[in-house]
Amino acid sequence: MRHLTGPRALDRGLIESLLARAAAFEQGAANQATPLSGRLLATVFYEPSTRTRFSFEAAMFRLGGQVLSAENAIRDSSAAKGESLEDAIHVIGGYVDGIVLRHPDVGAAERAARVAPVPVINAGDGPGDHPTQALLDLYTIKKELGRLDHLRVGLAGDLRNGRTVRSLAILLSRFPGNQLVLISPPGLRMGADVIDALREAQQDAEETTDLGGAVADLDVLYQTRIQAERFESPEEYERYRGVYVVTAALMRRLPERAILMHPLPRLEEIDPQVDADPRAAYFRQARHGLWVRMAVLDWAMER
Template sequence: MLSPDPRGRPAPCRSRSARGQPRVPCLSAPTYQLRSAVPPPRPRFRPPDDSGRHVVGARGLWERSCRTSVAGRFGNGCRLCRLVRRRLAVAPCEPIRKWWHPAPRLRLQAQTSQNGRVLRHVLDARQFTRQWLEEQLFPSTLELQQTPTDRLEKALAGKRLFYLFYEPSTRTRVSFEMAATLLGATVHGIDSHEQYAQDERLEDRIRVLNEYPHDFLLIRYDQEGGASRAASVSGVPVINAGDGPGQHPTQALLDAYTLWRELGRLDGLSIALVGDLSYQRSTNSLAYLLSQFRDLSFYLVSPQLLRMRDEVRDHLTKSGAKIEEVRDLRAVAGDVDVIYVTRAQTTRLEHARRFESDTGKYTVDADVLARLPTHARVLHPLPRGPELPPEFDADPRIACFRQAANGLYVRMALLSLLAAETAQAAV
């Protein structure tokens, strides 16, 4: 028997409805005390299934997605979480996700370094460790690359990626969009032709986007440091897709993975970086990333006015790499394992060559390929110009299109690892 509530009203019978049908109890209904000292039984719960939807009670009264609570950005979570909290008398300040919402079950588990999280944001190629590359990113990428697309696990089901591009992009945007889609996420965003940097302050725009339930922000900015500015005010992971002449860390990841796949190693390589080394962010990031490996030699092939930045050179020197500046690619073509050609900015190179006493050689032609060892590889971040003519594409040493294809799987692995570490940090 149920006793009256504290206000003295008799307890209504809730076992049947007016039509005589059995009534299912509601978690938000008033709680009545039993005459015995035994507390009322708690509802029986089942943990969320693989799709991330939780089911309450034997009849499955509610079945709602609660990934917003997993992300931990909406306080008490969805309507079901508020009802469960009320029924079980959970304190408002106690995160409900700690006892109810497990982290999404991902096949790719994140790894943290001794200094903290590796993937809070993806901003700088120097944030990645050699151990993380060799034990996490490269094996995960290889596994994804060897898995048919129709058998891929939807590790990002329910996730949302928003891209914000202030500069045009083909490979970076499309590969990220395809990577997220293949793993079950949804993608939307704003392209460069739809906005201008002067329209709105970057930090304000990022704060507005954080008010919407996004899980990743992919940003390409036209000025160096834009991604760091966005990350300083963002509560969700920011991925740097290129910030002016600064860095392009995900390009460096796919470049390093390509070398690892093509040559089988990253230690002891001789690498020629060719072209505009002052304003090309891809060479900056690749130099920072490869500096963690041993016995490297870098040949910097560029005009004097477009030589590599001093801070990047100093970083390579401190890491123990050998550096040599040359003006003619043919002079070192027979001694290198990798030629990394950058996109030629015609007006900039022409201006730089006016101040050179001798004409340099910054293109890959038949003479360079004749001197290049058979095991060597030629990489290019694309799009290309006259520095890498298309008539040599049949040469197996030209790996720029395999390099671009690897970008899809590297970014799939990166998003999965980023989601796994974000989920672990929320628990």
């Protein structure tokens, strides 16, 4: 059974295979096929989502399948009565052929996969991981820049709580010659578990608090929001709010060859005036989620 619970299970070969499958869907070569016809997917979301849930559901429909959606499972399912995640997954797995799960607890997808009778795909587990977002980020970089190796990538913002940057850093380490620049306030540094994984992969990574000083030699600037929902108090969030903002002035320091990415939703960390800059790739990035999630579902649920 093929689960996708985190980035550590994705080696370079599997990443390249999934990205090639996504490209085939985007180019239309596979669009006439409906490989998941007659199959049913459950999207079980205990946290809010727009892009991830809609793109997974659109992907399943495009593959010929159908969807059962719990868009607020923490309120509208028996979780509100105290049912455990494991029991819910046991039951839901008996009705469907695959489960896409978003949950506030780190490791929830791993827990679900241990008991599920069908494939489980992690759509975000709190401040843990978001493997399909990292895959679509790689897909975007490859389309925009033509390669996934020998890149200098700046990951900026809330690296402590941002699951997208955690997963992306791991996947970038699968490709040779990449350099990571981790840009955050001291209190929002990348987690030690990711730093250890990067060291184990012999991945170059430098840390800085200076966004303006870091952008001049980047190939990719990956900006993220400060994760208000992960802070224990509004006062703590306010200390970091607005710490890094990408403005037109900052974009003048970013190389012409570079791209600006963001997993969205955007709050105030990218000035809307930047949207018109051709290097602003975040809306193109979001569109690629459809093709990548089609590829992931096709891989996980193929007979």
